[in-house]
Structure formats: C-alpha cells, structure tokens
Amino acid sequence: xxxxxxxxxxxxxxxxxxxxxxxxxxxxxxxxxxxxxxxxxxxxxxxxxxxxxxxxxxxxxxxxxxxxxxxxxxxxxxxxxxxxxxxxxxxxxxxxxxxxxxxxxxxxxxxxxxxxxxxxxxxxxxxxxxxxxxxxxxxxxxxxxxxxxxxxxxxxxxxxxxxxxxxxxxxxxxxxxxxxxxxxxxxxxxxxxxxxxxxxxxxxxxxxxxxxxxxxxxxxxxxxxxxxxxxxxxxxxxxxxxxxxxxxxxxxxxxxxxxxxxxxxxxxxxxxxxxxxxx
Amino acid sequence: xxxxxxxxxxxxxxxxxxxxxxxxxxxxxxxxxxxxxxxxxxxxxxxxxxxxxxxxxxxxxxxxxxxxxxxxxxxxxxxxxxxxxxxxxxxxxxxxxxxxxxxxxxxxxxxxxxxxxxxxxxxxxxxxxxxxxxxxxxxxxxxxxxxxxxxxxxxxxxxxxxxxxxxxxxxxxxxxxxxxxxxxxxxxxxxxxxxxxxxxxxxxxxxxxxxxxxxxxxxxxxxxxxxxxxxxxxxxxxxxxxxxxxxxxxxxxxxxxxxxxxxxxxxxxxxxxxxxxxxxx
Numbered sequence: 001x002x003x004x005x006x007x008x009x010x011x012x013x014x015x016x017x018x019x020x021x022x023x024x025x026x027x028x029x030x031x032x033x034x035x036x037x038x039x040x041x042x043x044x045x046x047x048x049x050x051x052x053x054x055x056x057x058x059x060x061x062x063x064x065x066x067x068x069x070x071x072x073x074x075x076x077x078x079x080x081x082x083x084x085x086x087x088x089x090x091x092x093x094x095x096x097x098x099x100x101x102x103x104x105x106x107x108x109x110x111x112x113x114x115x116x117x118x119x120x121x122x123x124x125x126x127x128x129x130x131x132x133x134x135x136x137x138x139x140x141x142x143x144x145x146x147x148x149x150x151x152x153x154x155x156x157x158x159x160x161x162x163x164x165x166x167x168x169x170x171x172x173x174x175x176x177x178x179x180x181x182x183x184x185x186x187x188x189x190x191x192x193x194x195x196x197x198x199x200x201x202x203x204x205x206x207x208x209x210x211x212x213x214x215x216x217x218x219x220x221x222x223x224x225x226x227x228x229x230x231x232x233x234x235x236x237x238x239x240x241x242x243x244x245x246x247x248x249x250x251x252x253x254x255x256x257x258x259x260x261x262x263x264x265x266x267x268x269x270x271x272x273x274x275x276x277x278x279x
Numbered sequence: 280x281x282x283x284x285x286x287x288x289x290x291x292x293x294x295x296x297x298x299x300x301x302x303x304x305x306x307x308x309x310x311x312x313x314x315x316x317x318x319x320x321x322x323x324x325x326x327x328x329x330x331x332x333x334x335x336x337x338x339x340x341x342x343x344x345x346x347x348x349x350x351x352x353x354x355x356x357x358x359x360x361x362x363x364x365x366x367x368x369x370x371x372x373x374x375x376x377x378x379x380x381x382x383x384x385x386x387x388x389x390x391x392x393x394x395x396x397x398x399x400x401x402x403x404x405x406x407x408x409x410x411x412x413x414x415x416x417x418x419x420x421x422x423x424x425x426x427x428x429x430x431x432x433x434x435x436x437x438x439x440x441x442x443x444x445x446x447x448x449x450x451x452x453x454x455x456x457x458x459x460x461x462x463x464x465x466x467x468x469x470x471x472x473x474x475x476x477x478x479x480x481x482x483x484x485x486x487x488x489x490x491x492x493x494x495x496x497x498x499x500x501x502x503x504x505x506x507x508x509x510x511x512x513x514x515x516x517x518x519x520x521x522x523x524x525x526x527x528x529x530x531x532x533x534x535x536x537x538x539x540x541x542x543x544x545x546x547x548x549x550x551x552x553x554x555x556x557x558x559x560x
Contacts, residue, residue: 008460012460013371023383030398031386033402084290084293087290088290088291089294105299111547114490115519116304123311124303148297205393208519239396240400245401252397262389263389
C-alpha cells in the first residue's frame with residue numbers, strides 16, 4: 001500500500017511539530033514543577049542557617065558553602081590545565097601522533113560516566129593519596145571530569161582568533177609566548193569563560209562523583225581537608241532517604257535557579273562573542 | 280629562546296594531563312577490581328545470576344540485563360523523539376522557534392541528573408503504579424527518564440549532521456519533483472546517516488553510564504526483569520547504592536562492576552569515533 005506523498009508530508013509535519021512541542025513541554029514541566037513546589041520554601045534563613053535534625057529543618061547554608069568550595073577548587077585546577085592543553089594544541093604544534101593522542105584522551109574522558117570518576121577519585125585521591133573525604137579529593141575528581149569541557153571551549157575560542165592577530169604580533173618581533181599572552185588570550189577570554197562556566201554548571205549538578213569523594217558531612221568545612229556536602233548531594237539524600245520532601249523541593253529549587261543562572265550567563269557570553277565576530 | 284623552549288615543554292606536559300588522567304583511571308579501577316574478577320572467574324562474574332556480597336557470591340548478569348533493558352527502552356523512546364526534533368528545527372521550524380529551541384535543549388542538557396531522578400520518583404513512579412500497575416519503580420520509569428536525558432545528545436549531534444548535508448542534494452531532489460518530506464526521507468537523512476548513528480551511540484553511552492537518576496526510579500532489585508513494569512538494578516546503580524558501605528571483597532566486586540561498565544563505555548566511544556571519522560573522509 002502506498003500513501004499519497006502529500007498526505008504523508010502533512011502527517012509528518014504534524015508529528016515533528018508535536019515532538020518539538022512535547023520536548024519543550026517536558027523541559028517547562030520540570031522547571032516549573034520544581035520551582036513551584038520549592039521556591040515557597042526558599043527564604044533568607046533557608047539560605048543562611050545550618051540544617052537541624054539531619055536536614056529536616058533549618059537551612060542549607062553548609063551545602064551552599066560546600067558547592068562553592070568544590071566548584072571553585074575544580075575550576076582552579078582544571079582551567080590552567082585545560083587552557084594550557086588548548087594553547088599547546090592550537091599554537092605550539094602541528095597535527096601529529098601526539099596531538100591525536102591528546103585529542104583521543106580528551107574525547108574519551110568526556111565520555112567517562114560520573115560514577116567511574118567517583119570510583120577513581122575514591123581509590124586514588126581519598127585512599128591512595130590519603131586525602132580522605134574532603135574538598136581537595138572532591139575538587140580534584142571534579143577537575144578531571146570537567147577538563148574536556150574546558151579544553152574544548154578554549155580550543156574553539158583560540159581557533160576563532162583571526163590569523164592576522166598572530167601575524168601582526170610576530171611582525172612586531174614578539175616571541176610565540178608573548179603573542180599568545182598579548183594577542184590571542186585577550187580576544188579568546190569570553191569563549192574560555194564560557195567553558196569555565198559550563199564546567200561550574202556540571203560541578204554544581206554532579207552527585208555520583210561527589211558523594212564518593214567529598215563525603216556528605218553537614219558541618220561547615222574548616223579546611224581543604226574537611227568533608228563537605230553539596231546542594232545536589234543534600235537534595236539526593238533528602239529525597240532518597242525520605243528525610244524531608246519539603247526541604248528537598250527547596251534545595252531542588254536552588255539547584256534549578258543556579259543552573260538557569262549558568263545557562264543565562266553562558267548564552268549572554270556566546271551572543272556577545274557572535275556579535276563581536278560580526279563587527 | 281631558551282625560555283620559549285621551556286614554555287613549549289611545560290605546555291606539552293600540561294597537554295598530556297587528560298590522557299594521563301584516563302590512564303590513571305584505567306589503572307586504578309583495574310588494580311582494585313581485577314583481582315576479585317579473576318578469583319570469581321570472568322565468565323562466572325559476568326554471567327553469574329546471584330549477587331550475595333555477604334556470602335562472597337558475585338554475579339552481575341542481572342545488572343547487565345538491567346542496564347540493557349533500561350538503555351534499550353531509553354533509545355526506543357529517545358531516538359525517534361530526538362530525531363523528530365532535529366528534523367523539526369533544521370527543516371520545518373520557523374526561525375524564531377528554532378532560535379528558541381536551541382537554548383532549551385542546552386538547558387535540558389544542563390539539568391542535574393538528581394533532578395531528573397526526583398521528577399521520576401515524585402511524578403512518574405506514582406503515575407505508573409496507579410495507572411499501569413506494579414510497584415512503579417520499574418524498567419519503564421528508568422527508560423522514560425533516560426529517554427528524556429539523552430534527548431540533548433541525539434538532537435544536537437543529529438542537527439549538526441543534517442545541517443552539514445550539501446544544499447545541492449536537496450535542490451536535486453526537489454527539482455525531481457519530490458515533496459519536502461520525500462527529500463528529507465530519501466536524500467537528507469541517508470546523507471546524514473553517520474552523524475545520526477554517532478548521536479545514537481553517544482546517547483547510548485550516556486544512558487548506560489547514568490547513575491543517580493536511575494537509582495531513584497528503577498527500584499534496584501537484583502533480578503532479571505520479566506516485564507517493563509518490574510523493578511531492576513543496573514550496573515551503575517549497583518555501584519552507587521552499595522559503595523557507601525562496602526568493604527573488602529565486596530568493594531572490589533563493585534570496582535569490577537566498574538570495569539565492565541568502563542569497558543562498555545570505551546567500546547561505544549570508539550564505535551562513535553570510527554563512525555564520525557568515516558564521515559569526515
């Protein structure tokens with residue numbers, strides 16, 4: 001049996017429209033549902049007070065501190081490594097067996113599931129290097145995890161810098177490193193920052209790798225060797241152990257707000273980049 | 280110039296960090312998990328149907344099946360939907376809508392997996408329990424949640440592949456009198472095939488590797504599921520649930536589960552890489 005091509009075309013059109021609307025509806029539902037149930041819980045005291053009774057009451061202040069500490073640690077370690085890799089790949093070498101190896105490593109690392117990073121961080125940082133469940137272990141593990149994101153974004157940003165910048169710089173007698181630091185990096189900053197912020201977003205949302213390496217202590221950290229609990233881990237524990245659904249909704253709302261913020265900033269940066277490239 | 284050479288060497292060392300991390304991960308996961316795998320026997324470990332850590336019996340066949348069921352279900356739901364969205368944004372959407380969908384898909388990719396798991400737990404699982412029967416925590420719940428989670432992978436990579444199809448292909452088909460859909464179905468999609476396949480493979484990798492969302496919705500019972508309404512346990516949830524309190528051989532067996540997972544992921548990544556590279560030739 002053959003269908004009339006025109007009828008098929010109409011049916012398909014309806015189907016793809018429906019698919020797109022369904023996808024948007026799912027996204028909207030997730031965000032609205034969590035914010036609608038969770039935002040009423042959020043108040044100044046919710047954000048600034050310590051939790052009491054395992055998180056049944058009080059606020060989520062230590063988990064905010066924990067989240068910031070881990071994300072900052074991860075970004076501080078991964079950015080120089082990722083940026084260095086990108087500079088090496090774009091400015092200091094040609095395509096060769098070594099660059100292929102580096103690219104292969106970066107790509108594979110990007111595909112490794114977070115639970116594997118968690119297992120690795122646990123044996124390597126927590127046990128083998130004797131860092132214990134701590135900001136340091138968690139931050140290092142997350143740094144490994146976001147490294148590919150930062151490499152990719154930085155490489156793209158550096159490649160987008162026009163050739164003429166390099167030529168002018170060399171013509172003025174700059175060494176390669178001077179060229180990189182004075183001509184390339186300043187114009188690549190927005191792209192690099194985009195990668196860093198995407199990395200922060202992943203750190204904020206990560207649970208599996210964090211719970212195995214940074215622990216889940218609700219106390220305020222006192223040093224880099226203190227264990228911490230992030231918002232995502234707190235949210236997970238509250239919900240899964242059924243400690244308090246209200247507090248879970250509140251924490252979930254804060255997670256969504258953070259992720260929305262990250263996305264807005266990234267989009268704004270990318271738009272600025274495109275505008276600058278057109279100009 | 281001496282300084283320049285120093286910088287070059289330093290940068291090379293930094294650039295090798297990603298591959299070093301990958302090597303360290305492989306080394307430490309194997310070091311920790313391989314002994315118990317050898318002790319139990321690789322085939323007994325992978326095909327063994329019983330998992331009783333207390334008695335030192337470690338067989339992960341039920342978890343392997345659990346992962347396959349949930350991932351298969353996720354692909355069944357996520358691939359058609361994702362492809363349809365990719366076709367919509369590249370071929371049918373008015374410009375303002377495709378401009379709106381792009382950040383939306385990016386946001387979908389950025390939502391933490393615990394949020395997906397939470398939605399599954401509070402909305403999807405009760406719905407399945409009351410409308411379809413069973414405990415609600417099920418293969419189906421896992422498949423639906425993962426199906427949504429892999430959408431961004433499928434959509435963005437397929438979109439790129441479809442956009443990369445030369446305009447002449449389309450013009451040729453349209454000039455022969457084909458309808459827009461016939462052009463898409465017979466010319467554009469076949470030409471974009473390898474990119475689409477790569478997107479599916481990468482989506483599969485994401486689904487197999489996902490942990491937190493899955494733990495929250497599949498029920499985690501160690502048994503090979505008989506129906507999509509049965510609870511199950513995946514490789515990832517096996518690690519995620521028991522790692523918190525495991526020690527000794529039990530912990531080693533969880534790392535061995537990690538080895539199997541790592542192996543599957545590397546297989547999928549390599550496959551995707553080969554497919555993509557073949558396209559660029």
